[in-house]
Ligand SMILES: [Zn+2]
């Protein structure tokens with residue numbers, strides 16, 4: 001028989017018990033949790049998405065991009081890539097973190113080791129980047145760069161879609177699947193003029209069946225936020241933006257996890 005049963009809820013013993021528990025929770029809690037990145041047991045971690053707790057050391061390793069040096073791609077350092085003046089069909093890109101060796105390990109763990117629950121961590125990081133770099137942007141929809149059918153089969157899930165979904169949900173924005181990989185569409189189905197137009201994006205095509213809702217009330221074009229894991233040369237984001245804009249009258253803003 002427990003103390004509660006013996007003395008009844010609300011008795012002095014019960015109140016004492018609760019106060020003692022509170023005392024211990026305050027000074028010795030919360031309970032230890034395992035850091036999803038390094039596996040260390042910790043209780044001083046940082047709570048991220050879906051109650052994943054990063055240990056203090058792993059959190060300190062995150063090379064956040066707080067002030068981008070390049071207005072185009074959101075890079076944190078001098079950017080010779082964008083200075084060459086290659087025309088881009090997206091407005092700009094912003095990224096959560098620098099693609100440091102540590103971040104490469106994190107992404108590999110998420111993508112190749114199939115650690116699917118890490119989507120919440122990456123989505124949480126995207127949300128921080130969104131609030132930091134795109135405050136005030138009236139976003140109509142969140143889209144993502146789709147994984148190819150083969151990779152999807154290999155990994156079992158679309159890692160970019162999952163992190164985008166987590167981010168969109170936590171930011172209260174609608175997630176829409178706007179793009180397909182041209183290779184996956186097959187030549188037969190890319191027939192109509194409209195669909196051919198949508199393939200101006202090179203490797204990507206707009207989905208012919210999607211109607212893009214408009215949440216904005218202003219006269220400016222609606223903004224679509226396009227999520228990808230890593231911005232390397234910008235060509236993927238550019239091709240996707242071209243495919244989207246060939247079909248819908250929107251402006252495309254990139255939001256990548258790393259740059
Ligand atoms: Zn850790």
Ligand SMILES: [Zn+2]
Pocket residue numbers: 070071072073074075079081082083
């Ligand atoms: Zn740049």
